[in-house]
Amino acid sequence: MLEYFSFTNKLFKSSADANQGVFKGIRVLDLSHVIYGPMVSKFLALQGAEVIKVEQPEDGDVWRTGTYWDRYWKYSSPYFQYFNTNKYFIAIDLRKPKGKELIFKLAEKSDVVIENFRAGLVEAWGIGYTQISKVNPKIIYISCSGYGQWGPLRFFPSWDLIAQSMAGVAMATGFPGRATYKLQDYYGDFLPALFGAVAVLAALYYREKTGEGQYIDLAQAEVLMRIMHEWTYISVTGKEIGCTGNVDPTMSPSGIFKTADGRFIALAIANDEQFLALTKVMGKTELAKDKRFRETLERLKPENIEEINKIVEEWVKSKTEKEIIELAKKHGFPASRVMDDWQIVNDEWRRERGSVVEVKDEMYGEGTFPLSPVVFHKTPGKIKWLTRPVGYHNRYILKKLLGLSKKEIEELEKEGVIGYWDNRVGLRPPPYYDIEKDPIFNYNGEEGAGN
Amino acid sequence: MISKKTLFSIIMARRVRAISKKPQVFSKYLAEKKTLERLAKFEELLAGMMGSAEGKPEALDDIKVVEVSYANFAGIIAATILAEFGAEVIKVEPQEGDPARKITPYGVNINGLGIPFLMESRNKYYITLDLNSEKGRENFKKLASQVDVVIDATKPGLMHSLGIGYKQLSQLNPGLIYVAISPFGHFTSKAEEFHNVPDTDLTAQAESGYPAIHGDPKAPEPYSYPLRAGIWAAWYMAAGLSVAGTLVALYHKRKTGEGQMIDIATNDAITTWIGHSVIWGFTMEMPRVRLGSFDWCLYPYGYFKCKDGYLTITTSRDEDFRGLLKILGRWDLEDDWKYMLDRITDDIDRLETLGAELDKELAKYTRDELVKKALDYSAKASRDRLRAKGFPIIVKTLTPTEVLKEQHWKVRNTLIEVNHPTYGKFILPASVPKMSKTPPRIKQIKCDIGEDNEFIYKKYGLHM
Numbered sequence: 001m002l003e004y005f006s007f008t009n010k011l012f013k014s015s016a017d018a019n020q021g022v023f024k025g026i027r028v029l030d031l032s033h034v035i036y037g038p039m040v041s042k043f044l045a046l047q048g049a050e051v052i053k054v055e056q057p058e059d060g061d062v063w064r065t066g067t068y069w070d071r072y073w074k075y076s077s078p079y080f081q082y083f084n085t086n087k088y089f090i091a092i093d094l095r096k097p098k099g100k101e102l103i104f105k106l107a108e109k110s111d112v113v114i115e116n117f118r119a120g121l122v123e124a125w126g127i128g129y130t131q132i133s134k135v136n137p138k139i140i141y142i143s144c145s146g147y148g149q150w151g152p153l154r155f156f157p158s159w160d161l162i163a164q165s166m167a168g169v170a171m172a173t174g175f176p177g178r179a180t181y182k183l184q185d186y187y188g189d190f191l192p193a194l195f196g197a198v199a200v201l202a203a204l205y206y207r208e209k210t211g212e213g214q215y216i217d218l219a220q221a222e223v224l225m226r227i228m229h230e231w232t233y234i235s236v237t238g239k240e241i242g243c244t245g246n247v248d249p250t251m252s253p254s255g256i257f258k259t260a261d262g263r264f265i266a267l268a269i270a271n272d273e274q275f276l277a278l279t280k281v282m283g284k285t286e287l288a289k290d291k292r293f294r295e296t297l298e299r300l301k302p303e304n305i306e307e308i309n310k311i312v313e314e315w316v317k318s319k320t321e322k323e324i325i326e327l328a329k330k331h332g333f334p335a336s337r338v339m340d341d342w343q344i345v346n347d348e349w350r351r352e353r354g355s356v357v358e359v360k361d362e363m364y365g366e367g368t369f370p371l372s373p374v375v376f377h378k379t380p381g382k383i384k385w386l387t388r389p390v391g392y393h394n395r396y397i398l399k400k401l402l403g404l405s406k407k408e409i410e411e412l413e414k415e416g417v418i419g420y421w422d423n424r425v426g427l428r429p430p431p432y433y434d435i436e437k438d439p440i441f442n443y444n445g446e447e448g449a450g451n
Numbered sequence: 452m453i454s455k456k457t458l459f460s461i462i463m464a465r466r467v468r469a470i471s472k473k474p475q476v477f478s479k480y481l482a483e484k485k486t487l488e489r490l491a492k493f494e495e496l497l498a499g500m501m502g503s504a505e506g507k508p509e510a511l512d513d514i515k516v517v518e519v520s521y522a523n524f525a526g527i528i529a530a531t532i533l534a535e536f537g538a539e540v541i542k543v544e545p546q547e548g549d550p551a552r553k554i555t556p557y558g559v560n561i562n563g564l565g566i567p568f569l570m571e572s573r574n575k576y577y578i579t580l581d582l583n584s585e586k587g588r589e590n591f592k593k594l595a596s597q598v599d600v601v602i603d604a605t606k607p608g609l610m611h612s613l614g615i616g617y618k619q620l621s622q623l624n625p626g627l628i629y630v631a632i633s634p635f636g637h638f639t640s641k642a643e644e645f646h647n648v649p650d651t652d653l654t655a656q657a658e659s660g661y662p663a664i665h666g667d668p669k670a671p672e673p674y675s676y677p678l679r680a681g682i683w684a685a686w687y688m689a690a691g692l693s694v695a696g697t698l699v700a701l702y703h704k705r706k707t708g709e710g711q712m713i714d715i716a717t718n719d720a721i722t723t724w725i726g727h728s729v730i731w732g733f734t735m736e737m738p739r740v741r742l743g744s745f746d747w748c749l750y751p752y753g754y755f756k757c758k759d760g761y762l763t764i765t766t767s768r769d770e771d772f773r774g775l776l777k778i779l780g781r782w783d784l785e786d787d788w789k790y791m792l793d794r795i796t797d798d799i800d801r802l803e804t805l806g807a808e809l810d811k812e813l814a815k816y817t818r819d820e821l822v823k824k825a826l827d828y829s830a831k832a833s834r835d836r837l838r839a840k841g842f843p844i845i846v847k848t849l850t851p852t853e854v855l856k857e858q859h860w861k862v863r864n865t866l867i868e869v870n871h872p873t874y875g876k877f878i879l880p881a882s883v884p885k886m887s888k889t890p891p892r893i894k895q896i897k898c899d900i901g902e903d904n905e906f907i908y909k910k911y912g913l914h915m
Binding site (some may be wrong): 003005008011012047065070071083121123147148153158159160161168170175179180181182187191194196199205206208214216217223228230234235236240246248251254256264272274298341352353371373377378379394 | 489497555570642663667679705763853
């Protein structure tokens, strides 16, 4: 084992820092807002894609002012910072014909377009797939909606939680006969966004081979339905699985149990081998011969899960958290701590892994942020910068990408076709920051030059 | 002779029918007749363009994948998704099969095969290799030297100790993409320390900090404990990330010819993709407390009880909240709870007074009444400047059985009924998402142990 881990440790630590990102040269026009759309482009931005995030002047993305418990971080929404790292921020009024013209010009030079407005809205506005693909047939266009772009529910509104309810996943979390709980932290946005990223990546790969673009219709609720066992279960048994509390009904024993020192541990047994290891550790090897428990499918019957869980619960009560984790390591059965946010942010493992990093940003200074849940040995992702105020990159992008002159840009500013922040926290630059001296904002400087 | 009253009701019924044909829209941009006609055409176009995968090319039809997982669905699902996108995926199992075959809700199975395995069996080839024998390992090397991707969801270091890990295989196949999936990953000191602890969804959720933010600490024990998310939240997240990582590496390989190793820690998938735990921890320097059905960032945003069951209510913006108060006839509450920042206070007791007021009002109505009230309000508000686009969304908190009846999913083929010669009749969720040119799809369902030995052994020149 020692040899293997010295090999892998070396392999991942040597990961080429100089790498420019796999998607350098891929441009993403991101018309999306909130979490669902922005997380699709975030995955690509981490891997070097040039993501141009378009917001409405003065309003900006609704998450800019969104936060928890009315706390802000350096006059900004900390979550917004995370959803939108490495992106270019431009603000174009989509309601103005000239604004639409700009969108078309940008789309012509882009590889991917992402939107998550209500279904049909971009088509109605004239910047949907049918219109954009006319000027750029190679475009990969992804529409992210609650229920998809066709079918009776298409106009029905959606947020993470609404999709959870419409998909039936809402009824899965909680103890039987008691209240049910939503999947926290907008799981109904983050998982669908990940599948959106997968689809865009597959489409990019296909385009590399054939030169063809395509349209992607991502539906939040459909992604949630894709991962549920209920449909197949119902069709086979005629019954729902329903809420099962802390029992994972596919594992026996399984649950979250309280230890002798008042901590919680999660324990779940997936197969006979692990069960044998657990019974040995508990000093109850006779259970591995008991016909109720010795075989996985038998052990999983509801009444048997209940029985074996009682035995495990008693045993956990007699041990400390540390003792159980040590035993799991030594004997090889699945058990883990129940971590909280504070433990996680202080976890050495995540630092060593590089999934949580210290970021130094020119506008916001130092902060701790998640980097990438996928660790690559040759092409690691990178946080180049956090977010910027509404419209911060207007001048930079319009000059560099569309070749507009300072005068033309000023004209667009005057007409309100492009715009900037208003005075709200999260939209404007932090008060300690002198935006007038910022080179990128003032037609000079190169983004990422300092990195 | 028809009475006036009857006539009136007939006319009304016709009108209702006529109105119900027109879709209810929630944006002034969609309300115009011309726009709706255009969108109806667009919908038709989409149904034709996206409705079926039949005869369409597959994005990954040039990619070959070998999957070795042992009682670990993160690996199985990752391989399945690649197979849905057209990769040739070969699952390697021991003679007795992957124990994952029996990981199934309440032990429910069809001829010994569990439901999750059946669900994730799509499009794969199933072969057996005894990796503990010299011949099996030689065959594995031969196989791995001809493929693009190896997915390893066994204990970290196991494949290496058998002489078939990334170090050995990358010498045979420098372009190989090796995807390692395990609880703590394949590197770092902790990964080494914990390499012997197997993976499950529940332990991965717990280590990710997910149950710690679910549940109600005010309930009596054990209902007050940190609560498991009632689906495989960690395994599916880790699988999705593995696929996304593989696709990045495949793109890189196509550009440069280079392969690489990718590491996914199931214990880190939720944490680092969702990110909230890290950010909250770093800004607040304390853990979140569990809040039952409250949210930290939005309110009201959760499940509520009304006269005849559960409802889901979201008011993500101030104007939405104002709409909710109007619907419930409780404008008097507006003054105290005007801004989102008022409604996401850390003063939970104060917030509960608002919750109690809302509960009181909601209890007066049925689910259908409230859903209709919200929809009508939103449809009107979207065309009315004065109402400032308020958009309170209220839906029924559906049970899976109710979801199965929804016509929309039938139109979109979201849930597919299969009539299988071996496994009988059952429903499978379709591949996601819908794509116009290279849609992911279910081509076949078969998963008997060693079913494809003959075909794959021959194709890759393995020794029987």
